[in-house]
Structure formats: C-alpha cells, structure tokens
Amino acid sequence: MSEVPLLQVSGLSKSYGGRIGCAGVSFDLWPGEVLGVVGESGSGKTTLLNCLAGLLAPDAGRVVYDTRAGGPRDTLAMAEPERRMLMRTDWALVHQNPRDGLRMGVSAGANVGERLMAVGARHYGRIRGAALDWLERVEIAADRIDDRPSAFSSGMQQRLQIARNLVTGPRLVFMDEPTGGLDVSVQARLLDLIRGLVRELGLSAVIVTHDLAVVRLLAGRLLVMKEGYVIEAGLTDQVLDDPQHPYTQLLVSSVLQV
C-alpha cells in the first residue's frame, strides 16, 4: 500500500457571502480509491468538487496532491500555468453536461486528439490512432470520428467527454453527476463503462452524485454531505447498510427499491 495519499484535503471551506457552500471538509484519497460524495441539492457537494478541481477558489483549506515529479504539492498555492498543466495531464474533470466538457465545433476525433496535442504529441497518425482506440473503448463507432459532437446523442456525448478526459492517462478523475439527465438505459451503459475503465486503469476518482445506486456501484468510500458539512463518512456499503447519522438514515430509507 502506498505511503502517501494521492490527495490530502484539509479544512476546505467556501462561502457565498453569508451562505455556506462547504465547510471544513477534510479527507485523504489514496491511489486506486473511488470516493463518492452524496447529498441533496444545496448540500455543498458541487462546491466541494469545484474547489478540489481548481474551478473555484476556496476561502480556507489545503488540497495537497502527490505529483509524479515533485511529491506532495499544495495545488491551491500553485502558479496558474502549473495548475493548468496538472489539469491537462494528471487530472481530469467530467462535467455533468457533456457540452461543458467538449468542444462542440470540432470533430469527435479532434476532441480526443487535441488533448494529446496539448501535452506535446505531434505525430498525426499516432494521434488519430489513439483517438480511434479511445472511441472504441467508449463504444463510439469508428466511422463517427469525423462527426461533430452536436450530431451525437447525449449518452454518446458523455462517452466522448470521458474519452477526451482519459486519453492523457490521468491519475485522478473528478466527476460531477456523470449520469445526470441521461435516460435510464443510457445511464446504465455509461456506469458499466466508467466502472470498467476505473478498474482497468487503476484510476482514483471523486464522484459527486445525488444517486445512491451510482455510489453503490462505483465508489468504495462515501462522504455524505448536508448543508455544507460532511455528516458521515466511511466504506460505501457500511454507510448505506448501517447508516449512523439521522440524515443518512433518512436518505437511505427514501430510495425506492425497484
């Protein structure tokens, strides 16, 4: 087992004027761990994700990432170019709405290929080959490589977003409601894909969702958030099967069994 956590978060807090976004969130994430963050609307889970991924500047706290070259570094204290490089290589962010994570004006192949170019790839043939490989892995037909994402269904767009994010071989993936807004059958297929890729690539991930079934399937660990605070944390199956906090018990008992 690794000696150093991949990500060490301590006292992360963000307020919007007088309103609490998230408050005092602390956790360690180890290599290969998938952490689910659940909560209802207004729980602070998206604020937390945005602070972690560097999209939002928190008011307090540290996010220390174990970089490949330089060991543990406080990402909040990093210079902008360095942080952007991190976002392009080691980290990835899958948005709830695939349109927020894709370039709709270029082809599917370009969406995947330009990520490789951004980290220095130059050989056109190899870039196109990598793009084709990834499209296949996310089950997008090869003959769609030159189509624009605007011609894709939302499920396909989401799969393309995943391909675009994973082509650079990140170690840590942030996902915000990856199956939100998709039809049930489409969701199912996407979850299978994510599950398979996470295992195959040994990814670490932080997945924000309101859907307990998604965390049960994808995440080994769980944080439950309510009104900005983490009110319960632990092994996913333990938190869902033996919830301690009144709110967690309420959440679990509210889920319809099919």
Place this chain on the structure above:
Amino acid sequence: MIEVEGVAKSFTLHNQGGAVIAVLEGAGLRVAPGECVALTGASGCGKSTLMRMIYGNYLAERGSILVAGVEVAGAEPRVILALRRERLGYVSQFLRVVPRVPALEVVAEPCLAVGMGRDAAETRARALLTRLRIPETLWGLSPLTFSGGEQQRVNIARGFAHEYPAMLLDEPTASLDEANRDTVLELIGEAKGRGAAIVGIFHDRAVRARVADREVDVSCFAP
C-alpha cells in the same frame, strides 16, 4: 484466523422516534485455520448482524474483530477493501445483481481483482459454474433473470473463486436442491482442507452436522 472479542451492537433508528434495538453484547468467538464454526440461535438474534460486522459491513459499537491479524473494527475503508479482496470472502444470502454483467464475469471478478490473468480467471469461473450445474448457455447472461437457486449458485461460485483464508457463509445452501447442496458442502470441505477458517449460518441441522466443527449460539450474546 478470526478473533472476535467483546463486541457490542445496537441500532438507533433516528427517524422512527429514536428507537434503539440492542442486538449484541459481549459477543466473542475464535476460528482457527481449517475450522468451520456455525452460528446458531433463533431468527433475529443477531447471527447475520455478527457476520456483517466481521465483514465490516456493519459498524462495531465496541470490541475487537481481528481477521488474519487485521483489526476490522474502526479500520480505514481501504484496509477493509484490501482485506475483502485478498483474505476475507463473504457469501451473502442474496446475490446483489449488477445488471448486464454476465454470470461468467461475476464469478471471475474476485480472481481478476487479486491479479489473476483473464484466461486463468475465466477457466476457474467456468469450472465452478460447471460444478454448480449452471448450464453453459447461461454463462454469458446476467443473473438478473435467473431463478433464486441459480442466482445463489452464481453467488456461491463467486464466493469460492478466490481461495480466501477466511470465509463467511450466510445460508449458502438455502435455495438449493440436494445435489447442489452436496456440491456446496464439498466446496466447504475443500476450503477447510486448504486451511480456510469459516464462519457459517446454516439453518439446516443436517448440513450443520456435516460441515461445522463447533457451534456458537449467538442468542447467548443478547443484551
């Protein structure tokens, strides 16, 4: 291999008037490698609860739970996940079906998780499914549409795919006919033979008599 000592458990149902259900107090047992200990006691006395606590699925309120030298009570999630992957197997009463995952994959998964190659893992899965009389035509299908007995046999195959040094079996023969019940008893015997420490819940007295070396009456741990 499995050492439980001074374990207590109660459930507080906050959304039902704060009702407290005290289930276990001062629970303890020890299982040596190669031994099978059967948990007995009336329905509701806490047999499955105790088993789930050993697995880390339920929190222990008090006490110590050591599996293969690892303290489960209060352990970090990644410690428990690693333990479950490599050293502690659990055959629950019901198969939790993940739709669209074929039966062969369900059974091969634990082997893949410990680094066995795909071919070897699938060969092992096929052997177990064959032994448990699951027809080959079903191997590529998700157990979602299988009968209760078939699902349970897939569950058992999965539970025995990787050779865990410690195993928890919750009613493994419940939905099975005689032939398959005998096969499961053989599998348990083989696991004991290779030194696995087993804790089992077997309602059927005859089954218990065949596999269990000792019995622990969980109702003795009633608060």
